[in-house]
Amino acid sequence: MSWHTVKRFADAARAEELFTGQWQNRPSILDDYKPYLDGRWSEGFTNAWKLWEEIVPLGYKGSYQRVRAYLHDKRTSPRPVTARPPSPRAVAGWILRHPDTLTESEQLQLKAIRTHCPELDALTRHVRSFAAMLTGRQGERLPDWLEAVRQDDLPSLHTLAAGIERDRDAVIAGLTLPWNSGVVEGHVNRIKMLKRQMFGRAGFELLRKRVLPSS
Numbered sequence: 001m002s003w004h005t006v007k008r009f010a011d012a013a014r015a016e017e018l019f020t021g022q023w024q025n026r027p028s029i030l031d032d033y034k035p036y037l038d039g040r041w042s043e044g045f046t047n048a049w050k051l052w053e054e055i056v057p058l059g060y061k062g063s064y065q066r067v068r069a070y071l072h073d074k075r076t077s078p079r080p081v082t083a084r085p086p087s088p089r090a091v092a093g094w095i096l097r098h099p100d101t102l103t104e105s106e107q108l109q110l111k112a113i114r115t116h117c118p119e120l121d122a123l124t125r126h127v128r129s130f131a132a133m134l135t136g137r138q139g140e141r142l143p144d145w146l147e148a149v150r151q152d153d154l155p156s157l158h159t160l161a162a163g164i165e166r167d168r169d170a171v172i173a174g175l176t177l178p179w180n181s182g183v184v185e186g187h188v189n190r191i192k193m194l195k196r197q198m199f200g201r202a203g204f205e206l207l208r209k210r211v212l213p214s215s
Helices: 003-011 015-019 031-042 048-055 064-076 088-096 104-116 118-136 139-150 155-166 168-176 182-197 204-214
Strands: none
Touching: 031 048, 031 064, 031 104, 048 064, 088 104, 088 118, 104 118, 118 139, 139 155, 139 168, 155 168, 182 204
């Protein structure tokens, strides 16, 4: 028995603390619905059966006993029991993706995050509004979008808005007109790739021969 194990046994105030371990962190079928349960719990809804009935239509396929056990832990634990927060990368992905591509579980988790964090709620609104302008070619909405961004305390978006403001006319044109420089950028990237492949092994003449015949 290791020294750490002996110390854990000695420091335990209750018998339940002796059973903490990696098995408690294993993924559960309930994990995706814990943010919803936490939100309903904070609103004062604590009936396990009713909450189980609420998450079943949302896609939960687990047992009622699992829901009851989770809520029992929330009632009896001396420390708050809540769902494990998603990673920043996951939250960023949910915000940047089209809402229709999110699963019900992802929508629930993002909704819980937006409810508890006004800054992320505002950021999500601005990102989705800009995406609608971009995909719908609605450049005329850009001035209103910039003004809405300035009204919120989001320094990172303020930096983006300041950069857009310097080239407002060009950005509006890019968000409105059907033409773009995508083809040119594609050729530039292809030439850069060929140059990297030949780095240190050939000169401009070979690069010219590889580029021109393929074009």
